[in-house]
Amino acid sequence: MEATREQTVETLLVSVNRLIRRAAQSTGNTTSAAVWRTLGILETDGPLRLGALAAASRVAQPTMTRLVAGMLTDGLVSRTVDPGDSRGQRIELTEAGRARLATWRATLTTTVGPLFADLSDDDWDALHRVASLVAERTRTTPNGTEIPA
Numbered sequence: 001m002e003a004t005r006e007q008t009v010e011t012l013l014v015s016v017n018r019l020i021r022r023a024a025q026s027t028g029n030t031t032s033a034a035v036w037r038t039l040g041i042l043e044t045d046g047p048l049r050l051g052a053l054a055a056a057s058r059v060a061q062p063t064m065t066r067l068v069a070g071m072l073t074d075g076l077v078s079r080t081v082d083p084g085d086s087r088g089q090r091i092e093l094t095e096a097g098r099a100r101l102a103t104w105r106a107t108l109t110t111t112v113g114p115l116f117a118d119l120s121d122d123d124w125d126a127l128h129r130v131a132s133l134v135a136e137r138t139r140t141t142p143n144g145t146e147i148p149a
Contacts, residue, residue: 047092
C-alpha cells in the first residue's frame with residue numbers, strides 16, 4: 001500500500017529527529033541541544049533580540065537569558081545594542097560560535113556516517129535528492145523569514 005503524502009512527511013520528520021538524537025547521544029557531547037539549535041538559528045537568521053531568539057528556539061525568555069549567558073561566557077555569541085532601539089540588545093553569533101557549530105555538525109555527520117555506509121549509488125542519489133528538496137523548502141532569509149519555494 002502506498003503511503004499518503006502526510007505519512008511520508010511524518011516519517012521524514014520522525015526519522016530526522018531520531019537520527020539527530022542518535023547522533024548527538026553517540027558523540028558523548030554534553031552541550032544542550034538548545035545551545036546547538038540557538039547557534040543554528042543565529043547562523044541562518046542573523047542577529048536577533050533576546051525575545052525573538054527565544055521564540056525562534058521555542059523556549060521561554062528566562063531560559064534563553066540563561067542560555068545566552070552561558071554562550072556569552074563561552075564566547076559563542078556576542079551582545080550589542082540594537083541599532084533600531086537603543087534600549088534593546090541583539091544577540092549575534094561570533095566566529096568562535098560559527099566554528100564550534102561547524103565542528104559539531106561535522107562530528108554529527110561522522111557519527112551517523114556508518115548508518116549509511118552500505119547504501120547503493122542509487123540510494124545515495126535518492127538521499128541526495130531528498131536532502132536537496134528539504135533544504136530548498138526550509139531555507140530562510142537573513143531576517144529569519146522563509147523563502148518561498
